[in-house]
Amino acid sequence: MTELYEQQRAMRAMRKAAMQRGVIAVLDIGTSKIGCLVLRFDGPERTAANDGVGSLAGQSGFRVIGAATTRSRGVRFGEIDAMQETERAIRTAIQAAQKMANIRVDHVIATFSGANPRSYGVAGDVEVAGTSVIEDDIARVMASCDVPDFGEGREVLHAQPVNFALDHRSGLSDPRGQVGKRLAVDMHLLTIDAATVRNVAYCIKRCDLELAGLASSSYTAALASLVEDEQELGAACIDMGGGATGVSIFMKKHMIYGDSVRLGGDHVTSDISKGLQIPMATAERIKTFYGGVFATGMDDREMIEIGGDTGDWEHDRRTVSRSELIGIMKPRVEEILEEVRARLDAAGFDHLPSQQIVLTGGASQIPGLDTLAPRILGQQVRIGRPLRVQGLPQAATGAAFASAVGLCLFAASPQDEWWDFDIPAESYPSRSLRWAVKWFKDNW
Amino acid sequence: MQSVSAERPGVTPRPVRRDPAPSRWAYRVHRMWLTPFYRAMLRIGLPVFLVVALAGWYVSNPTNRFAIAEKVSEIRRSVETRPEFTVKLMAVEGASPVVEKAIREIVGSEFPISSFDLDLDGLQRTIAAFDVIEDVALRVRPGGVLEVAVAEREPVMLWRHASGIELLDATGHRVASLMDRASRPDLPLIVGQGARDAVAEAEALFDAAGPVAHRLRGLVRVGSRRWDIVLDRDQRILLPEIAPVAALEQVLALDEAQDLLARDLTHIDMRNPARPTLRMTDPAVDELRRIRSLDNGVPR
Numbered sequence: 001m002t003e004l005y006e007q008q009r010a011m012r013a014m015r016k017a018a019m020q021r022g023v024i025a026v027l028d029i030g031t032s033k034i035g036c037l038v039l040r041f042d043g044p045e046r047t048a049a050n051d052g053v054g055s056l057a058g059q060s061g062f063r064v065i066g067a068a069t070t071r072s073r074g075v076r077f078g079e080i081d082a083m084q085e086t087e088r089a090i091r092t093a094i095q096a097a098q099k100m101a102n103i104r105v106d107h108v109i110a111t112f113s114g115a116n117p118r119s120y121g122v123a124g125d126v127e128v129a130g131t132s133v134i135e136d137d138i139a140r141v142m143a144s145c146d147v148p149d150f151g152e153g154r155e156v157l158h159a160q161p162v163n164f165a166l167d168h169r170s171g172l173s174d175p176r177g178q179v180g181k182r183l184a185v186d187m188h189l190l191t192i193d194a195a196t197v198r199n200v201a202y203c204i205k206r207c208d209l210e211l212a213g214l215a216s217s218s219y220t221a222a223l224a225s226l227v228e229d230e231q232e233l234g235a236a237c238i239d240m241g242g243g244a245t246g247v248s249i250f251m252k253k254h255m256i257y258g259d260s261v262r263l264g265g266d267h268v269t270s271d272i273s274k275g276l277q278i279p280m281a282t283a284e285r286i287k288t289f290y291g292g293v294f295a296t297g298m299d300d301r302e303m304i305e306i307g308g309d310t311g312d313w314e315h316d317r318r319t320v321s322r323s324e325l326i327g328i329m330k331p332r333v334e335e336i337l338e339e340v341r342a343r344l345d346a347a348g349f350d351h352l353p354s355q356q357i358v359l360t361g362g363a364s365q366i367p368g369l370d371t372l373a374p375r376i377l378g379q380q381v382r383i384g385r386p387l388r389v390q391g392l393p394q395a396a397t398g399a400a401f402a403s404a405v406g407l408c409l410f411a412a413s414p415q416d417e418w419w420d421f422d423i424p425a426e427s428y429p430s431r432s433l434r435w436a437v438k439w440f441k442d443n444w
Numbered sequence: 445m446q447s448v449s450a451e452r453p454g455v456t457p458r459p460v461r462r463d464p465a466p467s468r469w470a471y472r473v474h475r476m477w478l479t480p481f482y483r484a485m486l487r488i489g490l491p492v493f494l495v496v497a498l499a500g501w502y503v504s505n506p507t508n509r510f511a512i513a514e515k516v517s518e519i520r521r522s523v524e525t526r527p528e529f530t531v532k533l534m535a536v537e538g539a540s541p542v543v544e545k546a547i548r549e550i551v552g553s554e555f556p557i558s559s560f561d562l563d564l565d566g567l568q569r570t571i572a573a574f575d576v577i578e579d580v581a582l583r584v585r586p587g588g589v590l591e592v593a594v595a596e597r598e599p600v601m602l603w604r605h606a607s608g609i610e611l612l613d614a615t616g617h618r619v620a621s622l623m624d625r626a627s628r629p630d631l632p633l634i635v636g637q638g639a640r641d642a643v644a645e646a647e648a649l650f651d652a653a654g655p656v657a658h659r660l661r662g663l664v665r666v667g668s669r670r671w672d673i674v675l676d677r678d679q680r681i682l683l684p685e686i687a688p689v690a691a692l693e694q695v696l697a698l699d700e701a702q703d704l705l706a707r708d709l710t711h712i713d714m715r716n717p718a719r720p721t722l723r724m725t726d727p728a729v730d731e732l733r734r735i736r737s738l739d740n741g742v743p744r
Contacts, residue, residue, distance in 0.1 A: 070463050088465030095466050095474055104478035208472065 008419040014212040015411070018107035024212060024411055025066075025094060025105040028404040029086070029112045029200065031075050031243025031266055032362065035396070035404045036093035038066030038101040039411060062412050064391035066101025068093050077262045078114025078217070078244035080199040087203045094207060108204055109213035111220050111407045113244040115196035117157070119257045119347070120148050125165075125184035133166065133175045133183055136438075139421055141185045150191045157197070157216055158190040159418035162254040171252075187418065190216055190258045213411065218246025218258050220406030225360040225384035225399075226250055235356035236349055237384070238340055238377075239402060240363035242266045245336055246403075247343050249352070254415070257347040261339045265363035268332045275328045276320055278306050286325065293330045294368040295323040333366060337376040344377070358384035362400035524560040532556045532588040539594040543576055547592060550574075559584050575618045600647060602633045603640050604662075616643040632660070638668030645688065649673065652689045655696055656705060670715070679705060682713045691717045 018024040019041055028035040039062045070092040074085025098105055124145035128137050142161065164172040166180035175183060197214065204211045222237035231250045239246035243264045249257040268291075273283035290304050299322035308316040349355065357377050359369065364383055373381045386405035388397065396404070414420075466474065476482050502508050523529075533555050536544045550570055564582045571580045571592065579595040599611035599619045611619040611628070618640075622628060632650045639646070646663050649671060653660055656675060664672040664680075671688050673681040683691050691714040698704040698720075704712070711723035724732070 091468075091471050092463055092465045095471055096463075098475065098478055102478070104475055208475065 008417070011211060011213050012420060014107060014210055015109070015414070018210075018212050021106070023101075023103055023105055023107075025097065025108045025209070026404060026407045026411060027090065027093070027108050027110045027204070028217065028401075028407060029075060029078075029080070029090070029110060030072055030217075030241055030403070031078050031113070031264060032072055032241070033069045033400070034072045034075075034086075034089045034093045035069040035401060036067070036090075036097040037064050037392070037396070037404055037408060038097045038103065038105055039063065039408055040065045040101075040103075041412070062390070062408065064389055064393075064396075064408065065103070066097035066099075066105075067393050067396045068096030068100060069396070070096065072242075075112075076114075076243055077264075078112050078241065078260065079193075079196045080112075080203060083199060083203060086199075087206050090203055091207050094209070106210055107212040108209045109215065109407055109411050110200055110204060110211060111215045111217045111403050112196065112200060113217035113239065113241050113246050113260055113403070114262070115192040115260075117190050117192050117216050117218065117246075117258050117260050118150065118154075119259060120150065120189040120191065121256070122147060122187045122189055123184065124187070125182055128166075128180055128183050132177055132179045135176065135421070137183055138164075138176065138185075141183045142187065142418055142421060145185065145187055147189070150189075153194045154191045155194040155197055156189055156418075157192045157214060158219060158255070158258070159187060160254055160415055161185050161187050161418065161421075162252070162256055173252075188254065188256055190219070190255075192216070213414075215407060215410050216246070216248075216258055216260075217241070217403040217406075218248040218260055219255050220404075220410050221246055221360055221386075221402040222248045222250055222255065222358075222406065223409045224386035224402045224406030225358050228253075230354075230356050230358065233354040233356070234352040235354060235358060236344055237358045237360060238364075240264060240336065240359060240361035241403075242362060245340060245361070245363075247340055247347075249344070249347055249349060251352060257349075259343045259347070261336065261343060263332075263336045263339060264361075267336075268329050268363070268366075271328050271332050272325065276306055276318075276325075278308070282306060287329070290322050290325055291329055292322070292326050292367045293333050293372045295326040299323040299326060329366070330372070333363075333369065333372065334376065336363075337373055341376055355380055357381045360384040360386065360399045360402040362398075364399050524558040527588075529559045530556045530588050531559050531562060531584055531590045534590040534592060535585075536592045536594060539577075539592075539596060543574070543594065543596060546574065547571055547594070551592075555590075556588070559588075562590065576620055578613075599628075599631060601643055602628060602631045604633060604635045605637075605639075610640075612640055612643055614643060614647065616640040633662035634665065635662055636665030636668075639663070639665035641668070642671075646671065648689050649683070649692060652692050653696070656699070659705070675705065678710060680711045682711060682715050684715050684717055687717070694720070 015024070022041045024039050024041070026037045026039060041062045070089055072086075073089045074080065074082030075089075080086045094105065094108075122145045124141050124143075126137065126141040126144045129140075163170065163186040164175040165184040165186075166172055166175050166178055167182055169180075172178070200214070201211050218237070218239055221239035222231075225239075226235050226237055231253045234249070234251045236247065236249045239248075241264045243262070243266050245261040245264050247257075247259045247261065248255050269280060269283045269287055272278070272287055273280050276283065276286075278286070286304060286306065290302075292299070302322040303319040304322060304325065305317070305319050308318065310316060355378055357373070357380060359373055359381065360383070370381065370383050383399070384402070385399050386397070386402040387409070389405055389408055392405065477486075503512075534548065534551065536547055539547060551567060562584070564584075568580055568582050571577060571582075571594070576596055577594055578597045581593040583591050585591045597613040597617060597619045600614050601612045602622065602625065603610045603612050604625070609622040609625055611622055611631070613619050625633065632646070634640075634643070634646050642665065649663060650660075653673060659675045659677075659679075661674040661676055664674055666672055666682075670685045671683045673683065673692065675681070681692065681695055694717060695704065695712055695714060699706075708728040709722050709724045713721040713723065
């Protein structure tokens, strides 16, 4: 754990260095595609320094100068399955993006959807040392959180303090400087399989790049697709990707739950492929062109040639009606949504004041999903597209790029995580200067 | 020839767009190429280095250096000898035939000649070094003519000194030498050391001495400071340093009134204009004494 803590601090420092250099790459390692965006930071905005949120929701500080996607290879369920293949795919994407940006990129922030994310809410409380809360108190209260045993081979990916409470007042976002006796914190931990992180780090290192940050794709997709009031009031974002579907719940602008269902659009494609006895490429094509989840009478008459390459005339002239295709797709989509529903129920989504659900990701573009989803997930469902960011090519503005765009926002304005706060003075080595200062303060 | 297979739109899936992954080395080279330093080195540094190295290698060979110099001079030559730049003849204006001949001799160039080979400044200095020439202007006129415009000095006086007779102009500058006084009887003669420095004064004196011009032999500069007018019959008028013309006019007025110069005297000393002094010849002095003794009744 401390190892990862150090690692996360190192990545944080790397990200700062990249910001100073002004160029950073954002890498979305998905199951069906690997996307890379190159961001250029023009320095902090001068005009909106006093306001909480800058112009364009604080995104005017950066600009996308390079974008590339490539067919993903060697990734299954959002996890790296074949390292060499994935490394090559990452290299392709990075090179194309660099070429478009015409600049060399050295730092990369990566996101991936798989690796069995699991959410934990942890709490801790501590007596305030002085009269008012100072940085050291916050560090101590976070250190006092009792970390659950999340098992062997798992690491903390996100650890965000969501709520601070001082005496009987709760819901503080920044308790520093306030007078009180007892400080309590609620923290959200997201753990993932350590092996996946290692694989990603290894692949990126093999590409001569420095890993400057990691994020879960369910988190970044929500950053891009949930609008501000949804993040504030409470909403769930469902990122329907190729191999995995990310689920995240936001409340008061913090992620309070993150999860991933190991089902996605690729399963729909493979169902079509199996059901119609056609290759995956044709199945994918038929899915994107003719797919849907609600059949009408018209669809019975719309025949789709599914073809073949065998040379057998009968085999190569097969046709299916669109209803048949929909009949194959619908159960799988329903299964995905039901699985998501189960996860949301388990997380206690019912108890949130606002139960907005936003569907995003590549698979959310299936026609008719906006009719099907409310039947399973509840009434407040909308299909979300990612926020517009400056310089993003038109081809990369679709729902499939939600997590990549979210990662841009994550890079531009990262949320404070546990490792961004001070280290409590007690855990410093005993001869530390800071410790000496504290001793003097206590005794004089 | 028609296609045998039937067209079936929409069935055959488009071939999957290939985006082959770059090899590790291609990727690294691409990244290196995107690095500004390498880019600058390859785009500017390397070509510059190659060009400089090649040029250096070529020049370091003395044969090549010689060939380059040869070629340069050949090209220069070919430009200089173009007919537009040739000077075919020289025209001398404003010079007497003798002077013109001398100029042609001293210029001594073989025409036609390229105007690049003509050293006009040098020529001008050489020609201006002639005493007879007051001013000279050289220019190459369109049409390939070297025009030499000359202003000759006007001789106004002869100056006889130890080694000969020279012609002087109004400023006292030498114009030419003369073998013989008789060849220029029209010009007045001056003699003596430093006479050429006071030619203007001498001229004024000659002008003033108009009434006795027929008797005038010349002027003698005495001690580089004052003039003597020498007349025939060995008569001299000694003039003062300051205002000699006034003194001369005084003498001439005396001559007018009393026929002074026709009398038997050798010198009229005007060095002190307030007290003119006469020097008579010995017989005249004797005669004077005799007459005085007759008058006084004093026996000799």
